[in-house]
Amino acid sequence: MPDPFIDLHAHSSVSDGTEPPADLVRAAAAAGLDAVALTDHDTTAGWADAAEAARELPLTLVPGLELSTRVGYRSVHVLGYLVDPDDAALSAETDRIRDGRLSRAHRMVDRIGEDHPITWRDVLAQASPGATIGRPHIADALVARGLEPDRSAAFRGILHPASGYYEPHDAPTPLRGVELIRAAGGVPVIAHPAATSRGIVIDEAGLRELVDAGLGGLEVDHRENLAHGKRTLLEWADRYGLFVTGSSDYHGTGKPNRLGEHRTSRRAFDEILSQATGSAPVVGPGSRLP
Secondary structure, three states: OOOOOEEEEEOOOOOOOOOOHHHHHHHHHHOOOOEEEEEEEOOOOOHHHHHHHHOOOOOEEEEEEEEEEEEOOEEEEEEEEOOOOOOHHHHHHHHHHHHHHHHHHHHHHHHHHOOOOOOHHHHHOOOOOOOOOOHHHHHHHHHHOOOOOOHHHHHHOOOOHHHOOOOOOOOOOHHHHHHHHHHOOOEEEEOOOOEOOOOOOOOHHHHHHHHHHOOOEEEEEOOOEOHHHHHHHHHHHHHHOOEEEEOOOEOHHHOOOOOOOOOOOHHHHHHHHHHOOOOOOEEOOOOOOO
């Protein structure tokens, strides 16, 4: 029997993807995935709709989120799989992060609007009701206004940190993020730690601190991770007993990333399930997993 087809990083329109959660799950099934994780930024609001769709499809849904954290001015994203969505501490932190993202986005749009014909109303038109509004929605508004050709170009141009319009958003430290996810019964994994634009987002001393706090794994196979960074990540995973994952970071039409373009092994998938106590995967009829 061939290895299962597992993608543990995908976004819906509840954050910065372009497809509603149920449509995302259907797209995963159509792509032949055996398992997909819904990991919207700082929210679990899409879980219920995704689960309803998964119960009618031959795949397994892994509910999760992508928690925003920071080290100084450097953004570090922590994937949290199978957390308790009602955990008070995690919910309070994600509420705070989303509120901070909203006010930060508003300030950025005000500054951009001084030089370009874009308004907050333009940004809201690009977001689904209740979505976590951030730079991707500003990017989509810039595209809609004809100021950038696509979302990727907007991030290289008007939304680039060097443009003068950018400002960082408030977020907890990676250590606090790992602690929150573990306390909520989830399994924390550092997302795309060797992304092209940032290099490796943490040093080895910082990684050791996260391992001591309960870090489970590293997302190694990801299109933005550089080859030399991936080698270092694999060395660290071996040294500190971490599992490694591979994922698409799918955003629908918001990014060129395609579902299943990188995969997670069955061994890593089983390890996540064995460590999680906060919630359970949703297993559709005929699914090969768990």
